[in-house]
Amino acid sequence: MYQYTEFDKQFVKLRAAQFRDQLERWQGGTLAEDEFRPLRLQNGWYVQRFAPMLRVAVPYGELSSAQLRVLATIARDYDKKDAHDLTKANPGLSDLHSLPSACAHFTTRQNVQFNWIPLDKSADVMDLLASVHLHGIQTSGNCIRNTTSDERAGIAADEIADPRPLAEIIRQWSTLHPEFAFLPRKFKIAIVGATDDRAATAWHDVGLHVLKNEAGEVGLRVMVGGGMGRTPVLGTVIRSFLPWNQILNYLEAVVRVYNRWGRRDNIYKARIKILVKAEGQRYIDEVEAEYQQILTVDGAPHTIAQAELDRVTACFVPPASRVGTLPALNNPVAAPVDDKDYTRWLKQNVAAHKNPLLRSVTLSFKRLGYSPGDATGDQLDLSADLADRYSAGETRVTHDQNLVLPWVRADELPALYAEAKAAGLARANIRLLTDMIVCPGGDFCALANARSLPISEAISQRYQDMDELHDLGEIDVHMSGCINSCGHHHSAHIGILGVDKDGQEWYQVTLAGSDGSNLSGPASIGKVVGPSFSAAEVPDVIEAVLDTYRATRTSGEAFIDTLRRVGQDPFKLAANAARTSTARAPKAAAEA
Amino acid sequence: MKIIAATAHTACVEGQKDQVFLANDADPRTLDLAGITRIDLHFPKFTDGRAYSQAFLLRRRLGYTGEIRATGDVLIDQLVQMQRSGFSVAVLREGVDASAAQRQFDRFEGFYQGDAVHVEPHFAETENAAAYAAELARQDSY
Numbered sequence: 001m002y003q004y005t006e007f008d009k010q011f012v013k014l015r016a017a018q019f020r021d022q023l024e025r026w027q028g029g030t031l032a033e034d035e036f037r038p039l040r041l042q043n044g045w046y047v048q049r050f051a052p053m054l055r056v057a058v059p060y061g062e063l064s065s066a067q068l069r070v071l072a073t074i075a076r077d078y079d080k081k082d083a084h085d086l087t088k089a090n091p092g093l094s095d096l097h098s099l100p101s102a103c104a105h106f107t108t109r110q111n112v113q114f115n116w117i118p119l120d121k122s123a124d125v126m127d128l129l130a131s132v133h134l135h136g137i138q139t140s141g142n143c144i145r146n147t148t149s150d151e152r153a154g155i156a157a158d159e160i161a162d163p164r165p166l167a168e169i170i171r172q173w174s175t176l177h178p179e180f181a182f183l184p185r186k187f188k189i190a191i192v193g194a195t196d197d198r199a200a201t202a203w204h205d206v207g208l209h210v211l212k213n214e215a216g217e218v219g220l221r222v223m224v225g226g227g228m229g230r231t232p233v234l235g236t237v238i239r240s241f242l243p244w245n246q247i248l249n250y251l252e253a254v255v256r257v258y259n260r261w262g263r264r265d266n267i268y269k270a271r272i273k274i275l276v277k278a279e280g281q282r283y284i285d286e287v288e289a290e291y292q293q294i295l296t297v298d299g300a301p302h303t304i305a306q307a308e309l310d311r312v313t314a315c316f317v318p319p320a321s322r323v324g325t326l327p328a329l330n331n332p333v334a335a336p337v338d339d340k341d342y343t344r345w346l347k348q349n350v351a352a353h354k355n356p357l358l359r360s361v362t363l364s365f366k367r368l369g370y371s372p373g374d375a376t377g378d379q380l381d382l383s384a385d386l387a388d389r390y391s392a393g394e395t396r397v398t399h400d401q402n403l404v405l406p407w408v409r410a411d412e413l414p415a416l417y418a419e420a421k422a423a424g425l426a427r428a429n430i431r432l433l434t435d436m437i438v439c440p441g442g443d444f445c446a447l448a449n450a451r452s453l454p455i456s457e458a459i460s461q462r463y464q465d466m467d468e469l470h471d472l473g474e475i476d477v478h479m480s481g482c483i484n485s486c487g488h489h490h491s492a493h494i495g496i497l498g499v500d501k502d503g504q505e506w507y508q509v510t511l512a513g514s515d516g517s518n519l520s521g522p523a524s525i526g527k528v529v530g531p532s533f534s535a536a537e538v539p540d541v542i543e544a545v546l547d548t549y550r551a552t553r554t555s556g557e558a559f560i561d562t563l564r565r566v567g568q569d570p571f572k573l574a575a576n577a578a579r580t581s582t583a584r585a586p587k588a589a590a591e592a
Numbered sequence: 593m594k595i596i597a598a599t600a601h602t603a604c605v606e607g608q609k610d611q612v613f614l615a616n617d618a619d620p621r622t623l624d625l626a627g628i629t630r631i632d633l634h635f636p637k638f639t640d641g642r643a644y645s646q647a648f649l650l651r652r653r654l655g656y657t658g659e660i661r662a663t664g665d666v667l668i669d670q671l672v673q674m675q676r677s678g679f680s681v682a683v684l685r686e687g688v689d690a691s692a693a694q695r696q697f698d699r700f701e702g703f704y705q706g707d708a709v710h711v712e713p714h715f716a717e718t719e720n721a722a723a724y725a726a727e728l729a730r731q732d733s734y
Contacts, residue, residue, distance in 0.1 A: 035669070174705075180641070181670075182639050182670075299711075302705065305715075
């Protein structure tokens with residue numbers, strides 16, 4: 001993991017002190033509410049339906065066991081539902097009793113969120129976070145957000161180059177950048193270095209691929225202008241090979257042109273994707289011209305020296321306990337061969353590693369009784385214990401809202417499995433139907449039009465049979481409670497979007513979206529099946545679509561491949577045949 | 593950075609050749625900077641960040657050394673950003689309590705990235721500074 005310098009550590013503490021100063025001025029009445037709002041947002045503090053929501057930055061997803069334990073403490077001591085006035089609950093959207101509290105939530109951007117921390121405790125929580133170099137800097141607001149990466153960065157067997165040193169250098173550059181703190185809209189960067197894109201880079205404002213050219217030199221392919229929301233757009237490649245040491249100079253050009261040209265008159269048209277779409281080549285030309293000026297006139301001050309890359313790269317060397325000293329292993333995954341659950345866990349939750357003696361293991365946070373991606377304080381502590389025992393004290397938050405142990409010895413898999421299973425975190429469903437990406441939805445989010453948690457719970461309930469789940473194979477189901485798309489429904493094989501009509505919850509279903517991973521093929525936008533469905537119909541619709549797949553697939557064919565081969569019509573037909581309430585009220589459904 | 597109250601600020605006089613008010617959607621590179629000693633940039637809302645890029649371009653790109661003045665919705669929590677982007681004078685919005693302003697400047701010991709005033713990024717001036725300079729000299733200039 002990156003080893004923070006004294007400068008880094010002090011910086012986060014000073015930022016926490018700055019936030020306390022702002023909070024106290026707001027509480028004292030010398031800082032107006034609308035003036036405090038962007039300041040708290042740039043520290044990760046939203047105000048949601050019932051309470052503030054805190055988003056903690058996890059740079060490129062890496063969390064140490066010490067950090068996990070502090071998150072566990074915050075979950076237990078501060079994430080308290082009963083501390084709030086709940087009488088303002090929206091009876092149509094909230095089932096208060098079932099709402100989780102005392103837990104942390106893993107997000108699609110590798111961050112961690114809390115839902116119930118009172119604002120008057122916020123500065124105390126920031127100090128606690130700062131004690132392990134955690135913070136909420138730029139996890140919200142119209143600024144450059146936390147840079148995300150591949151959950152298997154630095155360990156993936158298919159990696160061309162480790163993206164983490166550059167991710168860290170970008171993190172530093174973007175942190176409290178004075179010129180880019182008030183952009184037209186939020187700005188998200190993702191970087192990968194493997195052949196498989198596990199960070200959905202095409203769906204980001206800037207998507208970066210670390211690669212090598214024919215001469216073996218390291219550089220980046222730069223995509224700009226991807227994003228979800230009400231106008232889903234895939235990023236455009238504006239540079240096929242940028243020398244690695246120029247990335248900060250180039251990003252400066254990309255963001256400066258956006259800051260100058262991006263629309264500020266309409267919040268829905270303010271993202272860079274709209275600018276890139278509207279200006280096309282003119283935007284690209286302007287970025288290139290600006291970049292040339294940075295090089296020739298400004299003196300390219302942010303050119304990264306090899307010495308600096310070496311310094312940062314040295315922070316990411318494999319942990320000493322996981323190199324060199326490993327025993328030769330004849331049977332790296334010694335296990336009872338007749339244990340079906342364990343065999344399935346090896347297949348779905350355990351991935352290959354650069355080091356043939358090691359494995360990357362995903363702990364599943366998708367299980368009945370818990371919202372997808374939620375971890376209780378105790379589960380966070382248990383994960384920290386597992387990380388210490390089996391993974392050199394390191395974990396990674398995944399884009400799919402799980403936790404990865406990146407440094408597991410192959411011969412210790414059976415022991416890890418037994419412990420993870422006892423903790424309820426060894427469900428062998430990674431990348432399967434019930435490993436859904438789900439936003440918190442109307443239960444928590446002030447923007448949502450519909451709930452997402454009860455729908456995901458209903459689908460998970462129906463597909464508990466592991467034989468059936470494994471027979472269905474790998475399927476991306478993503479669900480968002482509103483058009484803002486935090487649940488990434490656009491990129492799902494089966495997407496579910498909550499919409500609202502006359503205060504009622506309805507759900508639009510999309511098919512054949514792709515996040516750009518190897519499983520899903522080139523990134524693409526899912527297509528809407530038809531009019532929206534009622535909440536009660538959604539599980540039936542999913543079942544109808546999956547039954548159609550089972551009846552149509554060739555041997556070994558994945559869901560997305562069948563869908564692409566035969567087209568959407570038979571799936572649409574089956575989905576629409578599953579209507580019950582909306583079939584009797586087709587007009588209402590059509591309007592929804 | 594000089595901080596002045598709204599009452600102490602007088603708008604640029606039209607026709608006066610040494611002062612200019614630049615709208616926040618204008619390109620500063622179109623200005624003829626000869627003889628100009630003061631440029632007022634505008635924040636219609638404090639959340640509109642275009643003037644930061646304008647100030648940066650004036651200071652770094654165009655080498656303008658005169659006064660750059662922040663006007664409009666100027667609050668104390670953005671003063672450090674303004675100073676780092678090249679502003680030399682800030683006119684606080686009417687009614688803003690200036691008592692907490694100075695401690696914003698005193699808080700951080702340094703920042704990661706270079707800016708309009710302090711050009712070098714943090715990584716270029718740490719203990720690796722010598723190695724950094726040597727490497728940069730060795731590397732191809734793109």
